[in-house]
Amino acid sequence: MPTPEELADRVRACELRLHELESHADADIAAAARRRLVAETADADLETIGEYTFEAAAAEPNVENMVGAVQVPLGVAGPVTIDGGALSGDRYLPLATTEGALVASVNRGCSVLEAAGGASARVTKTGMTRAPAFKTSGIVESEALAGWVRDNEDRLAAAAESTTNHGELTDVTPYVVGNNVYLRFRYDTKDAMGMNMATIATGEACELIEAETDASLVALSGNLCTDKKPAAINAIEGRGRSVTADVRIPEDVVEERLHTTPDAVAEINTRKNLVGSAKAGSLGFNAHVANVVAAMFLATGQDEAQVVEGANAITTAEVTADGDLYVSVSIASLEVGTVGGGTKLPTQAEGLDVLGVRGGGDPAGDNADGLAEAIATGALAGELSLLAALGSRHLSSAHADLGR
Known part of the structure; x- marks a missing residue:
């Protein structure tokens, strides 16, 4: 197992990138190597940041390029x-x-x-929501897409729920703006916050929509969800709980x-x-x-x-x-x-x-x-x-x- 300094040397020599260190050492050694590099570049003492009580591997699903942990009282x-x-x-x-x-x-x-x-x-x-944006040729096609969605919620639910053992699609609400159609999918995600669950499930449903209609998916999130931004729709319709x-x-x-x-x-x-x-x-x-x-x-x-x-x-x-x-x-x-x-x-x-x-x-x-x-x-x-x-x-x- 290489030491933190040996890993840091390989980064300095451009043999490795910061995000590749876990492929050559365990997560704690990789984090220590990054601390050395950051401390050297910033002329900062990161000793306290490096004092954490959990194994760095436990945080791998939650953060990239880990150097330590910030403690909040x-x-x-x-x-x-x-x-x-x-x-x-x-x-x-x-x-x-x-x-x-x-x-x-x-x-x-x-x-x-x-x-x-x-x-x-x-x-x-x-209900956790995700709202993809679709492009159509105009209002006639937009209205047709909205109607198709209302008539095929059971098929959309089957497609979406095929990606998860826990999430349930509860409804899909179309919003039409000219040749733009936003579909606000709402899911019961049980004990999970469910943002990733809703995104993956909605992606599967969007494939069905593109296969069955003439609409084109522009973005899996069209900002009508609305995630991490102030939005009246969340105040009115709710999101999460x-x-x-x-x-x-x-x-x-x-x-x-x-x-x-x-x-x-x-x-x-x-x-x-x-x-x-x-x-x-x-x-x-x-x-x-x-x-x-x-x-x-x-x-x-x-x-x-x-x-x-x-x-x-x-x-x-x-x-x-x-x-x-x-x-x-x-x-x-x-x-x-x-x-x-x-x-x-x-x-x-x-x-x-x-x-x-x-x-x-x-x-x-x-x-x-x-x-x-x-x-x-x-x-x-x-x-x-x-x-x-x-x-x-x-x-x-x-x-x-x-x-x-």
């Missing part, structure tokens, strides 16, 4: 009681972040949820724990999260849902770029007839999974263990639903805490007290 909020359709009981919420005061804020929100008897959460819609968490908090709990009133929280939510967001043209009508989504994504091995869609949430707050505070957070497009991708990495798998949702669920899909419910509950806690901090005018002082 992990905190927990809770425990908080979750009454979910898939997840029930007391749970600590794992949050990986470098933003000071975030975990403290979510933790405060969790304590208030707990004082109110816990939060309820439900997944209301499920649409999930809501809510709570009713007694008036005295709001006053004693949050040092504000139900009326103040409801007014701030309306003027800030609803009117302010509308004036800004925002696709997210919330205070900072992205904070919790990002932190729990990192902690549990999700695709962090999909925080873009995960922040697509609406927070509501109103005072009930008897003076209590009702708050909800509805996330339209939360793309999560508990199998595949980064969920197999050791620390991220342990993050899923904290929630009790690692691996495949029974029935299939339950664990990913449970993860979505936990994230929505964390987002609810974070929204409640921040709105209350604004209501009591403690936001800046809270950051100052924690030295941020």
